[in-house]
Amino acid sequence: MLKLGEKGAILQRDKETYAIAPHIPCGVVTPQLLRTIADVAEKYDAQAIKITGAARVAIVGLKEAHIDAAWEDLQLDKGAAVGMCVRSVRACPGTTFCRLGKQDALGMGMTLDKKYHSVELPGKFKMAVSGCNLSCSESWVRDIGLIGQKEGWQLVIGGNVGAAPRIAQELVAGLDDRQVLDAVEKTVQCYRDNAKKGERLGKMIERVGLAPFQQAVA
Ligand code: SF4
DSSP states (O other): OOOOOGGGGGGOSSSSEEEBBBOGGGGGOHHHHHHHHHHHHHTOOOOOOETTTOEEEEEEEEGGGGGGHHHHHOOOOOOOOOOEEEEEEOOOOOHHHTTTSSHHHHHHHHHHHHHHOOOOSOOOOEEESSSSTTTTOGGGGSSSEEEEEEEEEEEEEEBBSSSOOOOOOOEEEEHHHHHHHHHHHHHHHHHHOOOOOOOOOHHHHHHHHHHHHHHOOO
């Protein structure tokens, strides 16, 4: 039998009820998906529906006895909300919808989400893609951040929020879609090969510098 954590159930403050959060790539939903989530929340008497910082829609305050049935009704994958893995890929509307977009942030975010969501790594890991320098997806405070510019993608690494916030540093810029995906993969590989267990990418940079990453993407 799966443990509650493996079922994507997170114990709440009351120490009695749980939250579950389906995986919603880049926070893009359909009306039907919202209806399904609302129906499940209502059917199992959830206390709240909460839109999370990772652009998920969490169903909060479920009884333990209802968790399996709620997932069965949702028919959705679990969001990687805990553990040492790629937890989330955020993306702004980019050139798909935003008049200020310089690059296709949503398309790039979906590609990254498909490839990396829930992939296990040495530490907690988040990605964000913004379509222009305004960086609405907060790319500067993600382990890997992409920022769209007229000349191509800027790749920044080592940012995070949390108890010890850190602003990312530029690794490389002026990349097209194929080049930036290649640089992201090499960055992830370099982190996988060199980070200590539990070490965020920013902490690794503080320990060894940017040079290993610069060499990896050169
Ligand atoms: S980062 Fe730029 S493209 Fe993306 S939503 Fe903000 S203003 Fe629009």
